Amino acid sequence: MTEIQSPTRRRFLGATASGLATPYLLQSNTFVASAFAQEAEAPSDFRVTRIQVGSFKITIVSDGGTIQNRPWETYGTDRKPHEVQALLKENFLPTDKFVVSYAPLIIDTGTEVILVDTGFGENGRPNGAGKMLAALQFAGYTPDQISLVFLTHLHRDHVGGLREAGAETFPKARYAVNATEFDFWVSEARIGSAAEPNHRDVIEKVKPLAPRISFVSDGEGVLPGITALAAPGHSPGHMILNIESDGRRVVLAADTVVHYALGLQRPNWEVRFDMDKPAAAATRKRVLDMIASDKVPFLGYHMPHPSIGFLDRKGDGYYFVPATYQFAI
Numbered sequence: 001m002t003e004i005q006s007p008t009r010r011r012f013l014g015a016t017a018s019g020l021a022t023p024y025l026l027q028s029n030t031f032v033a034s035a036f037a038q039e040a041e042a043p044s045d046f047r048v049t050r051i052q053v054g055s056f057k058i059t060i061v062s063d064g065g066t067i068q069n070r071p072w073e074t075y076g077t078d079r080k081p082h083e084v085q086a087l088l089k090e091n092f093l094p095t096d097k098f099v100v101s102y103a104p105l106i107i108d109t110g111t112e113v114i115l116v117d118t119g120f121g122e123n124g125r126p127n128g129a130g131k132m133l134a135a136l137q138f139a140g141y142t143p144d145q146i147s148l149v150f151l152t153h154l155h156r157d158h159v160g161g162l163r164e165a166g167a168e169t170f171p172k173a174r175y176a177v178n179a180t181e182f183d184f185w186v187s188e189a190r191i192g193s194a195a196e197p198n199h200r201d202v203i204e205k206v207k208p209l210a211p212r213i214s215f216v217s218d219g220e221g222v223l224p225g226i227t228a229l230a231a232p233g234h235s236p237g238h239m240i241l242n243i244e245s246d247g248r249r250v251v252l253a254a255d256t257v258v259h260y261a262l263g264l265q266r267p268n269w270e271v272r273f274d275m276d277k278p279a280a281a282a283t284r285k286r287v288l289d290m291i292a293s294d295k296v297p298f299l300g301y302h303m304p305h306p307s308i309g310f311l312d313r314k315g316d317g318y319y320f321v322p323a324t325y326q327f328a329i
Protein backbone atom coordinates (compact mmCIF):
# COMPACT_ATOMS: atom_id res chain seq x y z
CA MET A 1 0.00 0.00 0.00
CA THR A 2 1.43 3.34 -0.98
CA GLU A 3 -1.07 5.78 0.44
CA ILE A 4 -3.42 6.41 3.31
CA GLN A 5 -6.45 6.68 1.07
CA SER A 6 -8.85 3.85 0.51
CA PRO A 7 -9.48 2.93 -3.15
CA THR A 8 -12.88 4.63 -2.98
CA ARG A 9 -11.38 7.82 -1.65
CA ARG A 10 -8.66 7.73 -4.28
CA ARG A 11 -11.22 7.49 -7.08
CA PHE A 12 -13.24 10.32 -5.60
CA LEU A 13 -10.26 12.63 -5.22
CA GLY A 14 -9.10 11.67 -8.71
CA ALA A 15 -12.49 12.75 -9.98
CA THR A 16 -12.23 16.15 -8.28
CA ALA A 17 -9.29 17.01 -10.53
CA SER A 18 -11.57 16.71 -13.54
CA GLY A 19 -14.10 19.16 -12.20
CA LEU A 20 -16.40 17.57 -9.61
CA ALA A 21 -17.06 19.51 -6.44
CA THR A 22 -14.16 19.37 -4.02
CA PRO A 23 -15.05 18.51 -0.42
CA TYR A 24 -12.56 21.01 1.02
CA LEU A 25 -11.72 24.55 0.16
CA LEU A 26 -8.03 24.03 0.72
CA GLN A 27 -6.63 23.79 -2.79
CA SER A 28 -5.68 20.16 -2.87
CA ASN A 29 -4.97 17.74 -5.66
CA THR A 30 -4.30 14.09 -5.96
CA PHE A 31 -2.66 13.27 -9.22
CA VAL A 32 -1.78 10.06 -10.98
CA ALA A 33 1.25 10.89 -13.10
CA SER A 34 1.66 8.58 -16.06
CA ALA A 35 5.13 10.01 -16.67
CA PHE A 36 6.32 8.37 -13.48
CA ALA A 37 4.27 5.20 -13.73
CA GLN A 38 7.12 3.20 -15.19
CA GLU A 39 9.10 3.77 -12.01
CA ALA A 40 6.51 2.24 -9.75
CA GLU A 41 4.70 -1.05 -9.62
CA ALA A 42 1.42 0.78 -9.15
CA PRO A 43 0.47 4.33 -10.15
CA SER A 44 1.58 6.85 -7.57
CA ASP A 45 -0.52 9.74 -6.47
CA PHE A 46 1.14 13.00 -5.51
CA ARG A 47 -0.49 15.03 -2.80
CA VAL A 48 -0.07 18.76 -3.04
CA THR A 49 -1.91 21.36 -0.98
CA ARG A 50 -1.53 25.11 -1.28
CA ILE A 51 -2.31 27.69 1.37
CA GLN A 52 -1.78 31.42 1.48
CA VAL A 53 -0.24 32.93 4.61
CA GLY A 54 -0.15 36.70 4.09
CA SER A 55 1.95 37.21 0.98
CA PHE A 56 3.63 33.79 1.32
CA LYS A 57 2.43 30.92 -0.83
CA ILE A 58 2.95 27.71 1.12
CA THR A 59 2.71 24.39 -0.73
CA ILE A 60 2.76 21.13 1.16
CA VAL A 61 4.45 18.63 -1.17
CA SER A 62 3.77 15.29 0.50
CA ASP A 63 6.56 12.74 0.43
CA GLY A 64 3.96 9.98 0.88
CA GLY A 65 3.40 7.70 3.82
CA THR A 66 4.66 4.41 5.20
CA ILE A 67 2.82 1.71 7.10
CA GLN A 68 4.47 0.40 10.24
CA ASN A 69 3.61 -2.33 12.75
CA ARG A 70 3.20 -2.58 16.51
CA PRO A 71 2.47 1.07 17.38
CA TRP A 72 3.26 0.50 21.06
CA GLU A 73 6.91 -0.07 20.14
CA THR A 74 7.06 3.48 18.77
CA TYR A 75 4.58 5.53 20.83
CA GLY A 76 4.13 5.31 24.58
CA THR A 77 7.19 3.08 24.89
CA ASP A 78 7.08 3.77 28.65
CA ARG A 79 3.46 2.48 28.81
CA LYS A 80 1.84 -0.94 28.66
CA PRO A 81 0.92 -1.95 25.07
CA HIS A 82 -2.78 -2.25 25.97
CA GLU A 83 -2.82 1.39 27.12
CA VAL A 84 -1.49 2.51 23.72
CA GLN A 85 -3.97 0.24 21.92
CA ALA A 86 -6.86 1.60 24.01
CA LEU A 87 -6.05 5.17 23.01
CA LEU A 88 -5.79 4.16 19.34
CA LYS A 89 -9.19 2.50 19.58
CA GLU A 90 -10.66 5.57 21.24
CA ASN A 91 -9.46 7.52 18.17
CA PHE A 92 -11.06 5.04 15.71
CA LEU A 93 -7.60 3.89 14.60
CA PRO A 94 -6.27 0.36 13.99
CA THR A 95 -4.39 -1.02 16.99
CA ASP A 96 -1.79 -3.18 15.25
CA LYS A 97 -0.53 -0.94 12.43
CA PHE A 98 -0.07 2.78 11.89
CA VAL A 99 0.71 5.18 9.07
CA VAL A 100 3.45 7.79 9.19
CA SER A 101 3.08 10.66 6.71
CA TYR A 102 5.90 12.95 5.61
CA ALA A 103 5.26 16.59 4.74
CA PRO A 104 8.07 18.62 3.18
CA LEU A 105 6.85 22.04 2.09
CA ILE A 106 7.67 25.00 -0.07
CA ILE A 107 7.47 28.60 1.13
CA ASP A 108 7.34 30.92 -1.86
CA THR A 109 7.93 34.46 -0.59
CA GLY A 110 7.86 36.05 -4.01
CA THR A 111 11.64 36.54 -4.01
CA GLU A 112 12.79 33.20 -2.60
CA VAL A 113 11.53 29.63 -2.96
CA ILE A 114 12.37 27.74 0.23
CA LEU A 115 12.01 24.00 0.63
CA VAL A 116 11.69 22.86 4.24
CA ASP A 117 12.92 19.25 4.58
CA THR A 118 13.19 16.85 1.66
CA GLY A 119 11.58 13.50 2.50
CA PHE A 120 13.19 10.09 2.04
CA GLY A 121 14.33 10.45 -1.56
CA GLU A 122 14.99 7.39 -3.69
CA ASN A 123 15.49 5.05 -0.75
CA GLY A 124 11.91 5.61 0.40
CA ARG A 125 10.24 4.65 -2.87
CA PRO A 126 9.94 0.91 -2.28
CA ASN A 127 7.99 1.72 0.92
CA GLY A 128 5.54 4.33 -0.39
CA ALA A 129 7.57 7.47 0.33
CA GLY A 130 10.12 9.46 -1.70
CA LYS A 131 7.43 11.39 -3.58
CA MET A 132 8.55 14.94 -2.69
CA LEU A 133 10.35 15.61 -5.97
CA ALA A 134 7.43 14.49 -8.14
CA ALA A 135 5.00 16.43 -5.93
CA LEU A 136 7.19 19.54 -6.16
CA GLN A 137 7.15 19.32 -9.95
CA PHE A 138 3.42 18.65 -10.00
CA ALA A 139 3.02 21.82 -7.90
CA GLY A 140 4.67 23.74 -10.73
CA TYR A 141 8.19 24.17 -9.36
CA THR A 142 11.45 22.95 -10.81
CA PRO A 143 14.38 21.81 -8.64
CA ASP A 144 16.42 24.74 -10.07
CA GLN A 145 13.96 27.21 -8.58
CA ILE A 146 14.66 26.16 -5.00
CA SER A 147 16.87 28.93 -3.63
CA LEU A 148 17.13 27.73 -0.02
CA VAL A 149 16.67 24.35 1.64
CA PHE A 150 16.00 24.61 5.39
CA LEU A 151 16.54 21.34 7.26
CA THR A 152 14.71 21.19 10.59
CA HIS A 153 17.01 18.32 11.57
CA LEU A 154 19.04 15.62 9.86
CA HIS A 155 17.02 12.41 10.26
CA ARG A 156 16.97 10.39 7.05
CA ASP A 157 13.28 11.10 6.29
CA HIS A 158 14.22 14.80 6.15
CA VAL A 159 17.51 14.68 4.21
CA GLY A 160 16.99 11.74 1.82
CA GLY A 161 15.73 13.92 -1.02
CA LEU A 162 18.89 16.06 -1.17
CA ARG A 163 20.34 13.76 -3.83
CA GLU A 164 18.68 12.10 -6.79
CA ALA A 165 20.28 9.71 -9.30
CA GLY A 166 23.76 10.38 -7.93
CA ALA A 167 23.59 14.17 -8.12
CA GLU A 168 22.41 17.11 -6.03
CA THR A 169 18.66 17.53 -6.40
CA PHE A 170 18.74 21.30 -5.89
CA PRO A 171 21.92 22.51 -7.63
CA LYS A 172 21.20 26.23 -7.17
CA ALA A 173 20.16 26.13 -3.51
CA ARG A 174 21.93 27.28 -0.42
CA TYR A 175 21.19 25.42 2.81
CA ALA A 176 20.42 26.13 6.44
CA VAL A 177 20.60 23.85 9.48
CA ASN A 178 21.46 24.11 13.16
CA ALA A 179 25.20 23.72 13.90
CA THR A 180 24.72 21.37 16.86
CA GLU A 181 22.64 19.11 14.63
CA PHE A 182 25.21 19.12 11.83
CA ASP A 183 28.16 18.49 14.18
CA PHE A 184 26.36 15.63 15.94
CA TRP A 185 25.55 13.73 12.74
CA VAL A 186 28.83 14.21 10.90
CA SER A 187 30.85 13.14 13.96
CA GLU A 188 32.62 9.79 13.74
CA ALA A 189 31.53 9.22 17.33
CA ARG A 190 28.28 7.91 15.80
CA ILE A 191 30.08 4.93 14.27
CA GLY A 192 29.21 1.73 16.11
CA SER A 193 26.08 3.26 17.70
CA ALA A 194 22.41 2.96 16.74
CA ALA A 195 22.83 6.32 15.01
CA GLU A 196 25.40 4.99 12.52
CA PRO A 197 23.05 4.36 9.55
CA ASN A 198 21.68 7.91 9.81
CA HIS A 199 25.26 9.21 10.22
CA ARG A 200 26.18 7.51 6.93
CA ASP A 201 23.24 9.16 5.16
CA VAL A 202 24.34 12.56 6.48
CA ILE A 203 27.95 11.97 5.36
CA GLU A 204 26.70 11.07 1.87
CA LYS A 205 23.96 13.65 1.43
CA VAL A 206 24.57 16.62 3.74
CA LYS A 207 28.30 16.91 4.43
CA PRO A 208 29.23 17.59 0.75
CA LEU A 209 26.95 20.65 0.88
CA ALA A 210 28.89 22.18 3.81
CA PRO A 211 30.37 25.11 1.81
CA ARG A 212 26.81 26.28 1.03
CA ILE A 213 25.34 25.69 4.51
CA SER A 214 24.46 28.58 6.85
CA PHE A 215 24.34 27.49 10.46
CA VAL A 216 21.25 28.80 12.20
CA SER A 217 20.79 29.29 15.93
CA ASP A 218 17.80 29.91 18.21
CA GLY A 219 15.84 33.06 17.36
CA GLU A 220 17.72 33.70 14.13
CA GLY A 221 15.93 35.07 11.08
CA VAL A 222 16.16 32.72 8.12
CA LEU A 223 14.52 35.25 5.81
CA PRO A 224 12.28 38.27 6.59
CA GLY A 225 9.21 36.85 8.38
CA ILE A 226 10.74 33.40 8.93
CA THR A 227 12.46 32.78 12.28
CA ALA A 228 14.12 29.55 13.43
CA LEU A 229 13.55 28.49 17.04
CA ALA A 230 15.43 25.79 18.94
CA ALA A 231 13.25 22.78 19.79
CA PRO A 232 15.75 20.13 20.94
CA GLY A 233 15.00 16.62 22.16
CA HIS A 234 13.70 14.83 19.09
CA SER A 235 17.29 15.34 17.88
CA PRO A 236 20.10 17.46 19.38
CA GLY A 237 19.62 20.51 17.16
CA HIS A 238 16.00 20.10 16.03
CA MET A 239 14.49 23.47 15.00
CA ILE A 240 11.02 24.77 14.25
CA LEU A 241 10.00 27.85 12.25
CA ASN A 242 7.77 30.77 13.08
CA ILE A 243 6.37 32.04 9.77
CA GLU A 244 4.67 35.44 9.61
CA SER A 245 3.53 37.57 6.69
CA ASP A 246 1.12 40.51 6.55
CA GLY A 247 -0.34 39.75 9.99
CA ARG A 248 -0.89 36.02 9.28
CA ARG A 249 1.12 33.40 11.14
CA VAL A 250 1.76 29.68 11.05
CA VAL A 251 4.16 27.62 13.19
CA LEU A 252 6.09 24.85 11.45
CA ALA A 253 6.52 22.38 14.31
CA ALA A 254 8.49 19.76 12.35
CA ASP A 255 8.93 16.63 14.53
CA THR A 256 8.12 18.24 17.88
CA VAL A 257 5.15 15.86 17.92
CA VAL A 258 4.90 12.84 15.64
CA HIS A 259 1.48 11.12 15.90
CA TYR A 260 -1.54 13.40 15.50
CA ALA A 261 -3.59 11.53 18.14
CA LEU A 262 -1.19 9.68 20.47
CA GLY A 263 1.49 12.37 20.48
CA LEU A 264 -0.87 15.31 20.93
CA GLN A 265 -3.25 13.71 23.41
CA ARG A 266 -0.44 12.23 25.53
CA PRO A 267 2.49 14.64 25.07
CA ASN A 268 4.35 13.08 28.02
CA TRP A 269 4.43 9.59 26.52
CA GLU A 270 7.84 8.51 25.32
CA VAL A 271 8.40 8.20 21.58
CA ARG A 272 11.01 5.86 20.11
CA PHE A 273 12.16 8.47 17.57
CA ASP A 274 12.95 11.08 20.27
CA MET A 275 16.67 10.89 20.94
CA ASP A 276 16.57 12.72 24.32
CA LYS A 277 13.16 11.79 25.69
CA PRO A 278 12.89 14.19 28.68
CA ALA A 279 14.11 17.11 26.52
CA ALA A 280 11.65 16.16 23.75
CA ALA A 281 8.75 16.08 26.24
CA ALA A 282 9.78 19.48 27.67
CA THR A 283 10.01 20.96 24.16
CA ARG A 284 6.63 19.45 23.25
CA LYS A 285 5.03 21.02 26.33
CA ARG A 286 6.50 24.44 25.53
CA VAL A 287 5.77 24.46 21.78
CA LEU A 288 2.26 22.96 21.99
CA ASP A 289 1.36 25.39 24.75
CA MET A 290 2.49 28.30 22.55
CA ILE A 291 0.49 27.05 19.53
CA ALA A 292 -2.67 26.46 21.60
CA SER A 293 -2.39 29.70 23.59
CA ASP A 294 -1.73 31.82 20.49
CA LYS A 295 -4.50 29.92 18.63
CA VAL A 296 -2.34 29.74 15.51
CA PRO A 297 -2.30 27.03 12.86
CA PHE A 298 0.67 24.68 12.83
CA LEU A 299 2.27 22.39 10.30
CA GLY A 300 3.42 19.00 11.58
CA TYR A 301 5.81 17.01 9.40
CA HIS A 302 4.17 13.71 10.34
CA MET A 303 0.55 14.89 10.63
CA PRO A 304 -1.82 13.34 8.05
CA HIS A 305 -1.90 15.26 4.76
CA PRO A 306 -2.40 18.21 4.40
CA SER A 307 -0.50 18.20 7.69
CA ILE A 308 -1.90 21.48 8.98
CA GLY A 309 -4.32 22.12 11.80
CA PHE A 310 -5.04 23.72 15.15
CA LEU A 311 -4.84 22.53 18.74
CA ASP A 312 -7.82 22.12 21.04
CA ARG A 313 -6.53 21.89 24.62
CA LYS A 314 -8.05 19.07 26.74
CA GLY A 315 -6.62 18.33 30.20
CA ASP A 316 -2.87 17.76 29.90
CA GLY A 317 -3.09 17.11 26.17
CA TYR A 318 -4.48 18.38 22.88
CA TYR A 319 -6.74 17.29 20.07
CA PHE A 320 -5.80 17.87 16.45
CA VAL A 321 -8.31 20.04 14.59
CA PRO A 322 -7.49 19.71 10.88
CA ALA A 323 -7.50 22.92 8.88
CA THR A 324 -10.27 23.22 6.30
CA TYR A 325 -11.03 26.55 4.59
CA GLN A 326 -9.31 28.94 7.00
CA PHE A 327 -6.72 29.92 4.39
CA ALA A 328 -9.11 30.19 1.47
CA ILE A 329 -11.26 33.12 2.60
Ligand SMILES: [Zn+2]
Nearest residue numbers: 155234255273
Ligand atom coordinates in the same frame (compact mmCIF):
# COMPACT_ATOMS: atom_id res chain seq x y z
ZN1 LIG B 1 12.95 13.13 12.96
